Amino acid sequence: MSEFKTALICSGREVVTDALVPELEALGATCLVAARRTEWPERSPGVAFIDLADSEHPVRAVRLTFGHPTELVAIVDNESVDGLIPALAAGCGDYLFYPINYDELRLKWRKHLEGEGGTRARRPGGLSGSVQLEFPSSVRFVREVVAEVVEACERLAFSGSRATLNLRVAVGEALSNAILYGNREDPEKLVRVVAALRPGCAEVTVTDEGRGFDPLRVLDPTRPENRERSHGRGLFLLRSLADDVRFNERGNSVTLTLHE
Numbered sequence: 740m741s742e743f744k745t746a747l748i749c750s751g752r753e754v755v756t757d758a759l760v761p762e763l764e765a766l767g768a769t770c771l772v773a774a775r776r777t778e779w780p781e782r783s784p785g786v787a788f789i790d791l792a793d794s795e796h797p798v799r800a801v802r803l804t805f806g807h808p809t810e811l812v813a814i815v816d817n818e819s820v821d822g823l824i825p826a827l828a829a830g831c832g833d834y835l836f837y838p839i840n841y842d843e844l845r846l847k848w849r850k851h852l853e854g855e856g857g858t859r860a861r862r863p864g865g866l867s868g869s870v871q872l873e874f875p876s877s878v879r880f881v882r883e884v885v886a887e888v889v890e891a892c893e894r895l896a897f898s899g900s901r902a903t904l905n906l907r908v909a910v911g912e913a914l915s916n917a918i919l920y921g922n923r924e925d926p927e928k929l930v931r932v933v934a935a936l937r938p939g940c941a942e943v944t945v946t947d948e949g950r951g952f953d954p955l956r957v958l959d960p961t962r963p964e965n966r967e968r969s970h971g972r973g974l975f976l977l978r979s980l981a982d983d984v985r986f987n988e989r990g991n992s993v994t995l996t997l998h999e
Contacts, residue, residue: 743785744852745769747809749801750790755814758839759788766848779804786810786851788835791819791826802830810851815972820979828904833911836972846919850878868895870934876922876947878915880930885911888934888943895936897999905980906941909995912980913945916973921947921991944994951990 746763748756751774760770768786773779775795783805789796791813801811813826813834823834835847870891874880889907897903914930922928928948935942957974978984983996 742769742782745771745780745782745784745786746848747771747773747780747784747787748790749773749779749787749793749796750814751775751793751795752790755790755837758837759844762839762841762844763848766845768848776800783809786812786848788812788814789826789831790814790837791822792816798826798829798831812847820976823976824901824904824908824980827908834908840972842919843915846878846915850881853877853879868936870932870936872932873929875926876918876924876928876930877926878918881911881914881918884914884932888932891934892936892941895938896941897939900999902941902997902999906943906995906997909977909980909997910943910945912973912976913943913993913995916993917945917947917949920952921949923949939999940996942994942996944992946987946992949991951987953990954986 744767746759746768748759748770750756750772756772760772763770771780771784773796779801787801787805787809789798789801789811798811798813801809810833811831813823813831814837815823815834816837827834833847833850835844870888872884872887874884885907888910889903892898892906893903910932914932917930918924922930931946933944954974974984977993977995980997981995982998983994985994985996986992
């Protein structure tokens with residue numbers, strides 16, 4: 740059995756552990772730090788944060804050691820971002836960018852604590868070949884909605900490919916952005932998802948009820964002068980995963996297009 744509120748931080752980089760430990764402890768987590776594999780605990784933690792820039796902690800080895808009760812979260816920086824999709828394929832269920840954005844960390848921890856929650860998103864109905872969902876701005880819906888979109892994609896568009904994994908990550912990122920930055924976690928505001936699916940192509944639109952933003956004003960996180968900033972990585976990741984990313988004029992709706 741895993742110790743549900745225990746967070747294992749698998750990293751030998753002090754800047755990473757120093758950023759994570761006090762924030763996680765403030766959220767009620769019991770933190771363990773492992774700079775090397777020999778320091779992994781005997782009991783399975785609730786969550787293991789795995790620094791992809793540190794080769795001492797391979798994701799698959801963490802998964803095999805602690806089993807599926809432990810939730811795996813990849814820690815990704817600009818240098819290790821190419822390892823994100825392989826890490827997710829190897830067993831990570833989520834990811835966190837470094838430098839740490841503490842609003843995002845809080846969201847990831849709450850997602851862990853709240854889990855599925857026994858909730859069901861509402862389905863307004865739609866045409867054959869499409870999925871339409873709407874739900875209040877709560878992280879407890881994210882896993883369910885992502886799973887439903889991916890399952891429909893595997894039936895109607897493509898399956899068993901890297902594109903399916905890219906879709907799962909991109910939709911999850913878009914939903915988290917809509918909840919955290921669009922609706923500011925206001926449970927009275929809804930997030931709406933429409934997925935248009937056809938053989939070889941998935942087009943997913945995520946819309947929130949927030950004020951929107953101008954994506955052209957988001958700084959490029961890969962530029963040297965922006966590497967220590969904690970914003971812009973989500974949009975960068977969406978553009979890395981999807982074949983096309985389009986926003987509406989208001990900036991509160993994003994459409995992701997992925998091809999097999």
